[in-house]
Amino acid sequence: MSELTFVDVCSGAGGLALGLERAGFEPRLLLDEDGDACSTLRANRPQWNVLQTDLLDFDPSEHPESYDVDLLSAGLPRVKSSATVGRTDSRVEERLLEATVYLVHAIRPRAVLIENVPGLAQADEYQPFRDLAHAELTHLGYEFSWFVVNAVDFDVPQNRKQGVLVAVERHSPQVFRPPVPTVCEPRTxxxxxxxxxxxxxxxxxxxxxxxxxxxxxxxxxxxxxxxxxxxxxxxxxxxxxxxxxxxxxxxxxxxxxxxxxxxxxxxxxxxxxxxxxxxxxxxxxxxxxxxxxxxxxxxxxGHATPPPVGEALGRAVAEALEGARAVPAAG
Structure with a gap:
């Protein structure tokens, strides 16, 4: 199969990127504004191209490696719980959601993966963002999936629900299907x-x-x-x-x-x-x-996407992009 590539924004400790790597994706660029997070990424994967910058300041034209990739992924900071509504940092985090959607215009990946709080996929308070994503990405030719996954269903010993947006180009070999649970009994x-x-x-x-x-x-x-x-x-x-x-x-x-x-x-x-x-x-x-x-x-x-969840999402995206040639599941 052809190599699958991705750009990861707000990479944090690298949980989503590590999961995508296990699913057969190779990162072209990872970015995060936090110096400690960038040090974590470099310490574990010295070969990864890590950029310390704020997503709101990122100019892909200065980083040509971010173009012509299969996937734009974003495990964004979790936003807008009832305890954070109205806080300045909550609004900044909402802007990161919007900036990720606008970044799609610039780099035009074959697929987009955004992970956040479960309400991202279904809560009324996120309807403005879902409307924005639908308007922008439908115009660019993407098909949508909004859904919620729970990490405990993917062999993570934690009840951690995550709202997920996956958008895949309409002419992809297969329709995207959300990942199915990999375990029946949760670990304690x-x-x-x-x-x-x-x-x-x-x-x-x-x-x-x-x-x-x-x-x-x-x-x-x-x-x-x-x-x-x-x-x-x-x-x-x-x-x-x-x-x-x-x-x-x-x-x-x-x-x-x-x-x-x-x-x-x-x-x-x-x-x-x-x-x-x-x-x-x-x-x-x-x-x-x-x-x-x-x-x-x-x-x-605490902010990370558990790697097994990232892997399951990555395999589901790979299957949509590559059809029958998607990478086999790990043994």
Whole structure:
């Protein structure tokens, strides 16, 4: 089959790009405004062409490698929850959605993939964006799919719903079909993190893992303008507490042999999830290095598209673009 190529914007820690790589796509250009995220990408894939710039300032005419690609992908910052409506950073993030659509005019990829909050695909508050995307991309000759995927259906131990737009050129070999789940039974937090919790000799690790018998709630990276690292909003924190995890902060290391785990004591009796463990809950490989200081590292992890979701979406796009010649599924 011919090589499939892509440009990835707002690349972050590289979860979507890594998934697309596994699906048979080769990146021509990845861009992100955050220096730590760009360092992460370069540390893990020195051969990737990484550009540090704001998408709103990006001029593709200065980067000819961004033209004539099969896919424009964007795992954009999650926007416009009820807690963020009206904030300045929420409006900036909405502008990134619009800028991605306008970028299609310039580089004319064969397909477009945008991932964001689940409301992107169905909520009334996103109707203006869906109208914009429909008007601009229909004019350019693309067919649309709006849908929601849950990472837990793709072997990620986390309930993480994502709204997805895929637009494919009308003359593609096949109609695009959203990916179907790859697993029947979700993996649990205890199953995935049990070994790491025991790695410093904590004797209660297996007992903790037995209680952490469900997938994680959605990890949230948070805004660069507010606060430090924690595992999510109030509802998520309550869910973590049922698993004996203090979600108000992120740990520096896993428990040692003397740690007394007793959730009835409140936060001081609970374990903390480390950044490396959060990356496992996002299904990054253990070899994937996240660079920067603690809060910046966690933010990259929390905002990422889980690589297995990126791979599933990439294979579905590849099938539409290449027909029967789409890359085979990984064994």
């Amino acid at each position: 937090v205890g199953e995935v993190l049990g070994a790491s919790m025991a790695s410093r000799g904590w004797s209660d690790a297996s007992r903790w893992a037995a209680q952490a018998d469900q997938p994680a709630p959605t990890l949230v990276g948070g805004s660069r303008n507010r606060g430090g690292a924690d595992l999510g909003p109030t509802g998520a924190k309550r869910k973590w507490a049922t698993m004996g995890v203090d979600a108000h902060t992120v740990g520096d290391e896993v428990p040692g042999p003397d740690f007394a785990w007793d959730p009835e004591l409140g936060r001081r009796g609970m374990v903390k999830i480390t950044i490396e463990q959060a990356a496992l809950l996002q299904s990054f490989p253990t070899s994937w290095e996240i660079t920067g200081r603690k809060t910046a590292r966690y933010r990259q992890v």
